[in-house]
Amino acid sequence: MMNVHALQQIVHQTRDARRKQTIPRLSVADRDQLIHKYHPDYRASAYRPLRFGPNEGERTVVELATLLEGDSPLDKQVALTPHHYADVLVIGGGGAGCAAALHAQEAGAKVILATKLRLGDSNSVMAQGGMQVSVAPDDSPITHFLDTLKGGHMENDPHLLKVMVEEGPSIAKWLIDLGVLFDREADGNLHVKKGGGSSKPRLLTCSDYTGLEIMRVLKDEVINRKIQLLEFCAAVELLSDDDGACTGAVLKDLDNQQYVVIAAKTVIIATGGIGRLHIQGFPTSNHYGATGDGLCLCYRIGAKLSHIDTFQYHPSGAVYPEQLVGALVTEGIRSEGGHLVNARGERFVNELDTRDVVSSSIIRECEEGRGIRTMTGRVGVWLDTPLLDIEHGPGTLEKHFPAMVRQFERFGIDISKEPVLIYPTLHYQNGGVKIDINAETGVRNLFVAGEASGGIHGRNRLMGNSLLDLMVFGRRAGLTAAARAGSMKQGKLTLHHLERFRTEAKKHGDLSGVVSPIILPAYTRKVG
Amino acid sequence: MDVGEQNADNLVDQPEVLQPRMVTIEISGKQYTVPEGITVIKAMWYAGQEVVRGVGCLGGFCGACATYYRTKDDPKVKTCLACQTAVQDGMSFTMMPPFPARKAIYDIRTLQDPKQDLFNLYPEAPLCRNCNACTEACPQKIDVREGVWKAVFGDFQSVADMFMDCVMCGMCAPVCIADIAPNFVALYVSRAQGAHFTEKPMGLEARIKEIEEGRFNDEWNKILAMNKEELAELCTKVK
Numbered sequence: 001m002m003n004v005h006a007l008q009q010i011v012h013q014t015r016d017a018r019r020k021q022t023i024p025r026l027s028v029a030d031r032d033q034l035i036h037k038y039h040p041d042y043r044a045s046a047y048r049p050l051r052f053g054p055n056e057g058e059r060t061v062v063e064l065a066t067l068l069e070g071d072s073p074l075d076k077q078v079a080l081t082p083h084h085y086a087d088v089l090v091i092g093g094g095g096a097g098c099a100a101a102l103h104a105q106e107a108g109a110k111v112i113l114a115t116k117l118r119l120g121d122s123n124s125v126m127a128q129g130g131m132q133v134s135v136a137p138d139d140s141p142i143t144h145f146l147d148t149l150k151g152g153h154m155e156n157d158p159h160l161l162k163v164m165v166e167e168g169p170s171i172a173k174w175l176i177d178l179g180v181l182f183d184r185e186a187d188g189n190l191h192v193k194k195g196g197g198s199s200k201p202r203l204l205t206c207s208d209y210t211g212l213e214i215m216r217v218l219k220d221e222v223i224n225r226k227i228q229l230l231e232f233c234a235a236v237e238l239l240s241d242d243d244g245a246c247t248g249a250v251l252k253d254l255d256n257q258q259y260v261v262i263a264a265k266t267v268i269i270a271t272g273g274i275g276r277l278h279i280q281g282f283p284t285s286n287h288y289g290a291t292g293d294g295l296c297l298c299y300r301i302g303a304k305l306s307h308i309d310t311f312q313y314h315p316s317g318a319v320y321p322e323q324l325v326g327a328l329v330t331e332g333i334r335s336e337g338g339h340l341v342n343a344r345g346e347r348f349v350n351e352l353d354t355r356d357v358v359s360s361s362i363i364r365e366c367e368e369g370r371g372i373r374t375m376t377g378r379v380g381v382w383l384d385t386p387l388l389d390i391e392h393g394p395g396t397l398e399k400h401f402p403a404m405v406r407q408f409e410r411f412g413i414d415i416s417k418e419p420v421l422i423y424p425t426l427h428y429q430n431g432g433v434k435i436d437i438n439a440e441t442g443v444r445n446l447f448v449a450g451e452a453s454g455g456i457h458g459r460n461r462l463m464g465n466s467l468l469d470l471m472v473f474g475r476r477a478g479l480t481a482a483a484r485a486g487s488m489k490q491g492k493l494t495l496h497h498l499e500r501f502r503t504e505a506k507k508h509g510d511l512s513g514v515v516s517p518i519i520l521p522a523y524t525r526k527v528g
Numbered sequence: 529m530d531v532g533e534q535n536a537d538n539l540v541d542q543p544e545v546l547q548p549r550m551v552t553i554e555i556s557g558k559q560y561t562v563p564e565g566i567t568v569i570k571a572m573w574y575a576g577q578e579v580v581r582g583v584g585c586l587g588g589f590c591g592a593c594a595t596y597y598r599t600k601d602d603p604k605v606k607t608c609l610a611c612q613t614a615v616q617d618g619m620s621f622t623m624m625p626p627f628p629a630r631k632a633i634y635d636i637r638t639l640q641d642p643k644q645d646l647f648n649l650y651p652e653a654p655l656c657r658n659c660n661a662c663t664e665a666c667p668q669k670i671d672v673r674e675g676v677w678k679a680v681f682g683d684f685q686s687v688a689d690m691f692m693d694c695v696m697c698g699m700c701a702p703v704c705i706a707d708i709a710p711n712f713v714a715l716y717v718s719r720a721q722g723a724h725f726t727e728k729p730m731g732l733e734a735r736i737k738e739i740e741e742g743r744f745n746d747e748w749n750k751i752l753a754m755n756k757e758e759l760a761e762l763c764t765k766v767k
Contacts, residue, residue, distance in 0.1 A: 028764070121584035121592055135732045141739065142747050143766060150763040154756060162748065169735045179636050179719030181688055181726065188727035199766050209692055212589050216696060217722075220715055224633050232580065254580050287585040323567050323614050327587055402693055406668070407588055410612050520580065527576030 004320065004418075007343075007372060011382045011419045014345035015390070023350045031357050038360040038367070040424075041310050041459070046280045052508040053501070054304040054442070063277040064308065067292055068299045069505065070516030072237050072498050074250060074259075080239065080493040082248070082263035084228070086112040087485035088478065089249060089262050091235045091294065092270030094122025095211070095467065096450025098218035099474025100268045100481070101227050107482035111227050112262060114251050116234035116519060117289050120219040123272055123451065124470065126287065127211025128330035128403060130203030131471070132464035133168035135190050139200040141165040148465060151197040151354045152430075152458020155307065160456045163437050164465070164472050171471045172204060180217050181206055194335050195463035197354035203464045208330050208403045211467060233260055234519045235293060237498065238267060238301045238446070241491035246301060246446035248493055252519075263490050266445045266481035269294040270474065273429045273451040274311075276521040282426040283326025285314055293517030294452040298433045301497045303441040306454035307431025312461055315340075315358040317425020319380035321411045326425045329383060330404060331355075331463045337391050341382040341419070342370040348381075356460040359424040372421060380423040385415040428466065430457050439477035445484065445491075447477040551617035568595055568610035568621055582623045588612040591697030594667070597621035607665050607699045629701040629709035632716065642720035643682045650713050654680045655706040662700035662710050668693045672700045672710045679713055684721040687714055 026034065036042050047059045050068060060068070088104040090097045093115030101113045113119070134144040144165040149156050172190070176182065182204045183191040192201040206213035222229070232254040239248040239261075246267045251260040271294030275286025284290070299305060316331065318324040334340070334351040340358070342348055342365045349361035362381050365371055371379040388396045397416045398405055408415045432454030439447045450470035457465065505511045548563035553571060560575040569586070572579050584592030593610035600618025610623065632649035639645050646653060653676060662672035670690055678686045691714040701709040738744070754762065 117580075117584060118590075118592060121590050123585070126585050126587045126589045133732075135729070135735050137731065140744060142744055142751065145751070146763050146766045149759065150766065154760055154763070158752060158759075162752070166739055166744075169732055169739060172732055173736060176726075176729070176732075177637060177723060179722035181692070181718060181722045184726070184729070188729055189731040190729045207692055209589075212695065213692065216694070216715060217719055219696075220631075220719065221636070223631060224635065226633070285587065287587070287590070288583045322565065323612075403589070406693070407612065411614065523570075523573040524578050525574050525576055 008382070008419055010343070010345040011341050011384055014341065015384065015387060018339055018341070018347055021347060023347055025350045025353045026357055034360045034364065035356055038363040039356055040280050040282070040313055043280065047309065052504045053299055054302055055299070055308065058308070060308040061279045061311070063279050064274060064292060064295070066512045066514055067277070067296050067516040067518065069512040070296060070514045071502070071511045072300065073515050074237050074495065074498065076495065076499070078250070078259065080261055080495070082261050082493065084112055084260070084262050085490065086110050086262060086264040088266050088268060088481045089114065089264035090268045090270060091249060092272060092450070092452070093117070093119040094270060094272055094450065094470070095124030095215060095218065096470035096474040097268070097270035098215070098222055099471050100270055100449055100478035102218065102221055102225065103475045103478030104482040105225050105227050107479055109482035109485050112230060112264070113222065113227055114230040114233045114235065114262070116232065116254065116293070118231050119222060119229055120215050121287060121289065122215070123287050123290060124211050124467065125215040126285070126328065127467050128208040128328065129195060129332050130193060130205035130210045130464045131172070131467035132195065132198065132202045132462065133172045133204050133468065134165065134200070134202055135169060135172065135204070136192050136200060136202065139202055141168070143200055144168070144202060147198045148462050149458070151460050151462040153460060155458035157455035159437055160435070163476070164456055164469055167472045168468050171468065171475065175214060175217070175471070178217050178221055180214055183207065193332065194352070196331055196334065196352045196358065197462045203335070208332055208401045214467065230260065234517070235271070235297060236517065237495070238297050239493045239495065240301055240497045241494060242496065244302060244497065245444035245491055247491035261493070263493055265485040265488055265490055266447065268447040268449060268477045268481055269298060269433065269452050270448070270450045271452050275426045279311060279426055282313065282424070283317060284426040285317055285326055285328040286426070289520065291518050291521060293519065294448065295433065296516040298441060298443070298446065298448065300501045301443050301446065303443045303446060304434045305431065306434040307459065308454065310430040310459045311426060312355055312428035312430055313359045313424035314427035315355055315362055315424055316383055316422040318420065319378045319423045320374050320421040321413065322376055323411060324407065325378065327407065328425065328427070329420060329422055330401065332401060333383060333385060333388065333404070336388050336400065338387055339384040341384055343372050344370055354460055354462065362422070362424055366423065374421070378423065380421040382419040383422045384419045386417055386419060389416045428461055430459055430461055431455070435473070437476070438480040439473045440480065447481055449473040449477040551615060553615050553618070554620035556622045562615060564616065565614045568597070568608065568613050568615055569593060571615045581626070582610070586611045589695055591695035594624040594697040594699050595621050596624060607667050609667050609695070609697065624699060627698055627702050629698060629712065631709070631712045634716070636719050636723050639720065639724065642724050643684065646679060646716065649716060650708070652706055652708050653713050656680070656708060657706055659705055661703035661705070665699045665703045667697060667699065668695060670694060675714055676708060676710050679717045684717050684725055688718040688721040691718055
């Protein structure tokens with residue numbers, strides 16, 4: 001049996017030959033054929049239709065369907081006497097939540113930010129690739145719009161998309177004014193990198209710590225502005241008045257298991273994605289709390305979801321060493337010229353094609369026997385990381401990808417000498433709660449921003465559009481909610497929507513039998 | 529997963545994971561037997577522990593899982609991120625509780641003299657006694673002590689560069705004999721560097737102005753009036 005170093009030799013041996021190759025991006029027809037055959041979104045057995053609720057009859061993955069049709073932990077007798085009052089209640093402490101809270105507070109609202117872990121614990125903090133903003137002279141918001149639309153298979157909501165690309169530059173300015181240190185050119189202009197599926201270099205970066213840098217600053221700002229924080233408080237149900245408008249939420253304090261009732265004129269859901277549901281058994285790049293809580297809450301109160309049948313499997317999740325399985329190997333490596341290489345030493349896809357295309361092609365290579373198998377039964381292909389130092393000079397990886405170098409170094413792997421083994425990892429929910437251009441849902445006074453929202457990215461999100469999306473719509477949600485709250489009275493706190501949901505469930509053969517949201521994944525082993 | 533006609537030669541040899549050797553470790557002073565090589569966090573789950581505080585991104589970026597550990601027969605207590613560290617036989621570890629370090633409150637945008645303000649906001653910063661415990665405690669291998677001195681001497685640019693890797697785990701704070709919280713000092717300095725001592729990017733300002741003045745409005749009107757086929761056609765032209 002061969003060891004990892006022996007198997008890597010083919011990557012080193014074929015490098016020079018591969019450097020002379022150019023692999024064109026696929027035509028639309030070839031792309032569609034590849035995706036339909038290999039992308040996990042097209043594995044019919046993983047899906048089922050929803051039996052009731054706002055998206056009745058529409059298909060989603062079984063794992064999510066079970067939670068959407070799940071029951072609330074609350075019974076009818078629960079006391080709805082408020083513990084706190086707010087103009088704007090933000091649920092979620094990642095990028096979207098912080099952007100929403102800061103803007104709502106600046107607009108004069110009394111804001112509470114509740115999060116089930118600590119402030120900032122989120123996927124945002126891990127975003128390595130950057131944030132797409134069309135700042136280069138030969139680029140424009142229009143080109144950004146068209147790239148994104150193409151990447152999303154023409155299913156993006158064009159009105160949401162226009163807002164996102166047009167407000168990118170002003171969001172970048174806001175972040176810079178708060179002290180975010182984006183990479184610069186010698187002349188002081190913002191350095192831009194090219195991302196997969198984009199026709200122009202458009203990624204603003206802070207080396208490979210873009211999300212971390214933005215989140216350090218936003219967290220600090222939330223604390224400096226003395227926004228009321230409720231950490232380790234998970235939302236378990238929303239509240240509504242007689243007209244069905246949202247009026248607050250019930251949280252569960254994870255330190256003492258008590259319910260905390262919040263009366264809020266407006267509520268902003270910024271709870272992120274679903275990676276920790278491990279859809280179709282995939283490992284995930286997501287943070288500990290990515291369990292789709294916001295989707296369950298919004299579904300029960302009557303908000304319609306959009307594009308919940310499509311998920312993003314990031315092409316490069318680590319497969320080896322075992323401790324890093326699922327962890328992300330940033331797309332930046334491919335942006336800077338890293339090749340994907342199969343067991344025969346061949347390239348098999350344009351590495352900068354869209355994520356769904358690249359992931360599908362990796363799955364194809366592995367299913368057709370051209371993958372490299374680890375002894376734990378995992379399969380992957382090589383990502384030729386040493387090529388970057390050869391192409392751009394020694395020290396390139398260390399300089400541009402310090403986070404990744406460190407991550408592998410901890411397990412004795414020097415990525416400037418050894419290629420890494422990768423396979424797609426569950427990364428992002430392309431869809432989410434349907435919103436309008438001010439981030440409001442179909443339920444009045446209920447807003448959603450960030451990954452929990454749906455419609456902006458169509459069926460496939462481009463690299464770097466997530467950090468942008470959550471800043472732009474976080475700001476819109478915060479500003480709209482604050483303005484709304486200024487001209488209205490606090491509504492009644494009831495669970496009428498829950499009664500309706502339970503009645504409807506009964507008509508359709510009952511709830512799924514689980515209680516949702518699940519709050520945290522069940523990783524603890526049952527002992528004894 | 530169907531691996532089809534997988535060539536048997538395409539195998540990465542990982543016998544240690546194929547047949548996990550069990551090792552004995554100590555979690556907060558209590559012994560458990562767990563598979564060798566799993567991460568510290570996974571060892572806690574394997575041992576049957578519920579972990580709420582102490583887990584965040586699971587990717588080495590958020591600093592939630594700051595942990596103290598010691599390896600077999602070594603008196604030295606080291607620090608790590610529990611999601612990024614593998615367990616080994618005889619290892620003893622415990623998670624760091626939240627530490628009540630003081631963070632100064634400021635409005636970064638209205639600071640008048642950020643380099644002088646450092647001494648008002650963090651008067652303890654110049655009192656560093658050079659013990660180097662902060663640097664030794666840093667799981668990101670930042671030269672924290674050097675960073676504190678550079679902050680005090682006003683070299684904000686260097687501090688910003690050095691602390692780009694900082695995950696704010698806060699392990700540098702409890703060890704400081706001068707009660708400095710170096711991570712908070714560096715955060716202030718980095719933000720001040722970005723907000724006050726970095727050139728404003730002209731290209732960005734120009735693009736914002738173009739958008740405000742409606743430079744793209746005609747194109748938008750054309751695009752938003754297109755049907756799906758026309759849009760798809762236009763998209764194929766973008767290269």
